[in-house]
Amino acid sequence: MNRMLSIAANTMGQLQSQLDVLSNNIANVNTVGFKRRDTNFSEMLFQQFDNQPNNSAEVGRRTPYGIRYGVGAKIANTALQLDAGAIQRTERKLDVALTNKSQFFQVNVTENGQTETRYTRDGSFQLLPINADGSKLQLSTSEGNPVLGTNGLIIVDGNAKDFSFNETGGLTVTNQNGTRTNYQLAVVNVLKPQNLESAGSNLFRISSAATVGQTVRPLNATQVSTMGGALEQSNVDLASSMTDLTLTQKAYQFSSRAITMADEMSGLINGLR
Incomplete structure (x- = not known):
């Protein structure tokens, strides 16, 4: 097989993955609390040709001796970037923003009968009734998932008339009386x-290969900044x-052109009589 074909094909597959990551970032440019991912590439297997036995003939050379013949590039990892986004005032009483870039809200999500704690930076909360008469309301995300407090789910009186968040993540509810x-x-x-790892709906979960204690640490009120x-x-x-x-699209086009050229060269060789 023409090595040019394998190099270009390997690289194109990885560039497509990078395009997917970039497209997802751009699609969420206006999503509250969204955190982008960056891709990092590394070289795949390569072959070393030591074509110069006399190193004295390479005086002044700044690159490694010999020739490295690779087989393309691959995505080494996609890194979650926790850089803080801009804070926008909404004046909505149930909106709250975390001002420390490493802090996340905790949310309960139930899927297929299993409840799991997930994490988000989206503080656009709402109060949803949890009984038929609406006498009890539960603090929830915009997707309807319960938001966790330090003492469990946050349930407030349905007749509450005012709400406010302070600078340490505290919610004060004022009742009618x-x-x-x-x-x-x-x-x-x-x-x-x-x-x-992304879990959809602007939420994150801890990967199966990690533990909670290795990944997150609960904070008390004095450590929270909102x-x-x-x-x-x-x-x-x-x-x-x-x-x-x-740039990624251009690199993809170059790899595609390399495949075309390799195919044309193979056609010329096979057409020789």
């Missing part, structure tokens, strides 16, 4: 972002992402 009830959001600090009436925007830089997308 003027009494106030305080709740504390359960927030964790992410120690190893590489152990988080801003009420505001939301964190996506950390995707549209201009930079579009530039990377264009």
Whole structure:
């Protein structure tokens, strides 16, 4: 098999994966609390040709001796970037933004009868009734998943008239009679972002290869930093992402052209009489 064909084909498959990552980043440029992923490439297997036995003939050379003949590039990893997005004021009382880039809200998600704790930076919360008469409301995400507090689910009186978040993740609920009830959001600090995997709906879960203690650490109120009436925007830089997308598309086109050229060369050789 023509080695040019294998090199180009291997690289094109990896470039397609990079295009998928970049496209997902761009599609979520306006998603609240979204965290972009960056791709890192590494060289695949290569063959070393020591074609110069006399190193004294290579005086001044700055590259390694010999010739390295590779078989293409591959994506070494896709890294989650926790850079903080811009904070936008909304003045909505149930919106809250985390101002520390490594902190995440905890959310309960039930799928196929199994409940799992997941993590998000999206603080656009809402109160949903949990009984028929609406006398009890539960703090939930925009997708309807329960938000966790330090004492479990956050359930408030259905007749509450006012809500506010403070700067340490505390929710104060004012009832009709003027009494106030305080709740504390359960927030964790992410120690190893590489152990988080996307779980859809702007949520993350801990990968099966990692443990909770290795990946996240629960925080108390004094360690949490939030801003009420505001939301964190996506950390995707549209201009930079579009530039990377264009470069990746060009690299894909070059690899495709290499396959065409290799095929044409093989056709010429096979046509010789």
